[in-house]
Amino acid sequence: xxxxxxxxxxxxxxxxxxxxxxxxxxxxxxxxxxxxxxxxxxxxxxxxxxxxxxxxxxxxxxxxxxxxxxxxxxxxxxxxxxxxxxxxxxxxxxxxxxxxxxxxxxxxxxxxxxxxxxxxxxxxxxxxxxxxxxxxxxxxxxxxxxxxxxxxxxxxxxx
Numbered sequence: 001x002x003x004x005x006x007x008x009x010x011x012x013x014x015x016x017x018x019x020x021x022x023x024x025x026x027x028x029x030x031x032x033x034x035x036x037x038x039x040x041x042x043x044x045x046x047x048x049x050x051x052x053x054x055x056x057x058x059x060x061x062x063x064x065x066x067x068x069x070x071x072x073x074x075x076x077x078x079x080x081x082x083x084x085x086x087x088x089x090x091x092x093x094x095x096x097x098x099x100x101x102x103x104x105x106x107x108x109x110x111x112x113x114x115x116x117x118x119x120x121x122x123x124x125x126x127x128x129x130x131x132x133x134x135x136x137x138x139x140x141x142x143x144x145x146x147x148x149x150x151x152x153x154x155x156x157x158x159x
């Protein structure tokens with residue numbers, strides 16, 4: 001009788017173990033979901049960049065600024081360091097007063113790295129095509145997902 005009980009206990013344990021393993025997510029499912037999530041976030045960030053490029057090319061700095069965090073903590077560093085959304089917007093409007101100065105902007109996204117579910121870094125290149133010149137340079141953008149929207153919290157542009 002003791003042998004039958006031991007066999008029954010071992011059989012139940014094996015069935016439970018196999019059931020738990022079969023019902024749980026496989027490693028490939030988890031990897032796929034993480035990759036899918038990451039791709040969705042990177043696509044959302046790319047969409048903001050596309051919106052900014054389109055707004056710039058329509059000479060709409062107000063719309064372009066919608067990609068930035070509306071905070072006094074926003075940081076923009078280029079030739080100078082600027083803090084604040086309003087200050088950044090005012091600098092853009094001073095530096096690019098009309099369509100000719102704004103030219104046509106293109107962004108090349110070189111890399112987007114998600115640093116968490118709600119933060120990312122983007123490394124890219126900009127090119128501005130104008131009648132008299134074609135400035136180009138590199139930029140690094142720090143992003144945060146705030147209230148469900150990806151926004152630039154720090155912009156370091158050089159070129």
